[in-house]
Amino acid sequence: MLQGPYGLDRDKPLFRLPFTIFAVATVFLALGGLVSCILISLLYHFEDSTATHCQVPNYLPSISASISQTPERYIWRVCIGLHSAPRFLVAVAYFNFYRGRFARRWTEWLLSCVNLACALGENLGLLLLTYVSSNETYDLHKNGFIVFIACALGHMTITCRLWQVIKKYSLSPEEQTSYLWKKWLFLFNVTSCLFAAYFYKWHNNYCDPGIYTLFAFSEYLVVLSNMAFHITAYWDFGTKEVMVATPPEDKRF
Structure with missing residues (x-):
């Protein structure tokens, strides 16, 4: 269970949610927002969302184009706003998980710290590119996308390295x-x-x-595989619960 600083024998649970549901719901918020924005762009804003700077035929909007129109931008912002808060919790949960596994291995412990920074940077980059659309402030939106991709790749690279070490000792099915x-x-x-x-x-x-259609499709695959990577938390914390609890009377301030 993802616990707070007090023992479960003394806490008063207000809310419990299996982590499997928590993980799936978090990812599906982003997935639902992305699919909705792309479909709405294709159905109602096809010309605007697929236009290119050199006016060549293009049949798919890039992600930036699909979340820059109205109402797509608002759908995306609501979905990512709800999606991002749990992502911060998951990042800290993974850091605590690695800290327990690598308490006496300094290299992996330091990698865990860098991994936490990458996870937080990925989420912040996602928020930046979400709330600053490409047709508002392009450079800021582009920088948010670069931060998102760079931190996502760093996070996945370090995560795979840490799990490569973990599997040498013990892994459940x-x-x-x-x-x-x-x-x-x-x-x-x-x-x-x-x-x-x-x-x-x-x-x-x-x-x-x-060619821009192929770029847009490849971009979809980048984001979808990133979402799928995050949903592997389903197995990592499958027996855990997210719990909101009140502290005992003697611990309240």
């Missing part, structure tokens, strides 16, 4: 499943990032028809 999914999703995410960068550069250099 659930943790083994989680590690395998983490590893393959990380490789898929990196591959998708490389394809997205390649198609983006190709589009900017040559403006060939349809």
Whole structure:
């Protein structure tokens, strides 16, 4: 159980939620927002959301374009606002998990600290690119996206490294499943990032028809694989609960 500073024998639980439901709901907030924004953009703002700087044919909006119109931007902001708060809790939960596993291994403990910083940076970058759309302040939005991608890749890289160490000692069947999914999703995410960068550069250099569509599709895969990576918390904390509790009378201020 994800516990507070007081023992469960003395706390008064106000709210309990299985971590499996918590993890799935958190990711599906972002997924639902993304799918909704893309579909609305395609149905109602196709010309605006798929326009390119060199006016070549394009059939899919980039994520930035799909969340920059109205009402898409507001749907996305509500979903990510609700999605981000639990992400901070999950980041701290993972840090405490690693701290318990690597209490006497300084290298891995330091990596755990860097991993926490990457997780927080990823979430902050996501919030920045969400609440500053590309048609409001493009440079700030772009920087938020860069922070998000860089921190996400750093977080996934370090996470896979830490779990590679953990599996040398003991892994439950659930943790083994989680590690395998983490590893393959990380490789898929990196591959998708490389394809997205390649198609983006190709589009900017040559403006060939349809290339920006391939970039947008690759970008979708980057974000979807990132979401899937985070949902592996389903196995890592499958027996845990998120609990809100009141402290005992003698601990209140």
